[in-house]
Amino acid sequence: MTVTLGNRSAIPAPRRGSGVFERARTVTEPAMRAAVDSLPPTTRRAVGYHFGWWDSTGKDRLRTPGTAIRPALVLVAAEAVGGTPVGMAAVAAVPAAIPAAVAVELVHHFAQLREKNSTVSKTFGTSTAVLAGDALLALAFDVLAAQSGSHPGGSTAAHALSTTVALLIEGQASKGLDEGFRTARRRTGALLECSAGLGGLFGGGTPAQIAALRGFGAELGLAIQLVDDQRGIWGAGHPDLRHRRRTLPVVAALASKSATAERLAEAYQKSLSDVEARELAAALDADGWRDWCVAESARHLRAALDQLEPGITAERRQDLRAIARLVGDRDR
């Protein structure tokens, strides 16, 4: 069973002072809890365990909250196009955008549950992980419809989310083909693009503004993916090399037809030892592929911000910049 989908650990850890993420968590977590509480007991337990709310027996446990980059993107995008936040400063958000923020996070976790080695899969078995993912996917559309069904953009939103799910799936289903770039774009990028677009939609943005926000999300997704790809090759254990993953830098290096490319192609024919992976990572670094990752990531970040002009005023770009900056900081 090798259902693998979504990104491994592409999302940066939360940073102190990044208020947009804390706000997004504060706004969306009660709705997430309410949605999960509506599930029947067995599924609910697996899902709560996946979220880290409960241990495998269903007891509450302390945990480090997730980054909530996708919900943050939805909420910040809604404000960027002029949607007026309601509530106290710490939890203020554009009300119409909150269901979408919850929905994209549920779809993200659906994708995580499709990973070969998800925690639920290890603890409860693959069947339970698949079924828990099913539950989150259905919940995502339910949440979107329940609170935004009367919104004129409701059906557009459901279609955008469905199309994104189809892209996430297709990225996985088509794996094995040598299409690293397309797969990566579909994985992280598709959901971030959808998040930013839904924020724009429920914030009342114009079609041009929504398109700009989608472009921002897609480029941001690629930037994050490149940071993650870099870690996968040169980070502890060189997991992407060990698992012979055709990530963006690997595909680019293979296409370079250098001596290292030949070595890489040969290594990917068989399994790699720890030592071989370390040596290969060093060779790729010496050839400049690590710098390439940094530069490419920075380029996509700039492209992300470029998308926002001229559709969104400088003042309203602030929080979107804060999200982009988080990725940039991690990139150094």
Added chain:
Amino acid sequence: MTVTLGNRSAIPAPRRGSGVFERARTVTEPAMRAAVDSLPPTTRRAVGYHFGWWDSTGKDRLRTPGTAIRPALVLVAAEAVGGTPVGMAAVAAVPAAIPAAVAVELVHHFAQLREKNSTVSKTFGTSTAVLAGDALLALAFDVLAAQSGSHPGGSTAAHALSTTVALLIEGQASKGLDEGFRTARRRTGALLECSAGLGGLFGGGTPAQIAALRGFGAELGLAIQLVDDQRGIWGAGHPDLRHRRRTLPVVAALASKSATAERLAEAYQKSLSDVEARELAAALDADGWRDWCVAESARHLRAALDQLEPGITAERRQDLRAIARLVGDRDR
């Protein structure tokens, strides 16, 4: 990998002259094709193969159309509460109910793709089957929202469908526990209940009428399940006994504490040979469990029809009766 969900072959084969089913197929299939055509290529191919539209290479193939009992139930329920069909006689349907008819059929096929031995699973592997199921689940909500998003019942419908998916999943996730009745009711019954209820909703029914239709669907589901359970024990190969499935008659027989019950309990501890399964089936028949299935199925069919009074006039009950009759005929 043992993701198994939905019903195996619970739905009777189409019969000549059962106009409601032909009409349902005619109305829903173009929309199903359009929905599937919107999928990216790899997923689309797996889904089209699952529907029997194409062979494994994507070529068109001739096939026997499915029964479309769920779409028929949606459409007939919509008319039963007064929704006015539009179109020519052969394809007339209540327009607002068509997306729901497509959506429940997509959810049914999602459930089929979760079966351990689905055709897609055998041909393309379990991962592809899981991902194709994901695609159909997302499409179901998309179709429902796209065409009925502006309908006042749109969010109610999405919630009903999501709850049904959760029940289908939970029925599977909780398997292994000895709760045959609850699992069965959740499996076939939940989706038929949802189908009839959505028809009532989009046909403009009153809450009482919608509740009556849901009751009809739930009872019909149990009646069909009992027919299927009967086949599973006494049909060719005695598949349910061979697979030691705790179907309704098995659970009931085990609870009877007869000599056969002891034999059954003992047999379910180990694997059964063909001969043992045949002998056990004969013993269960001699004890009256086959008759019990027939009687219970008939009882649930009567209960299904009883649900319709007094909320739905006798004249408007005709097509619902036709659907129930199909099950009854098969029961003999």
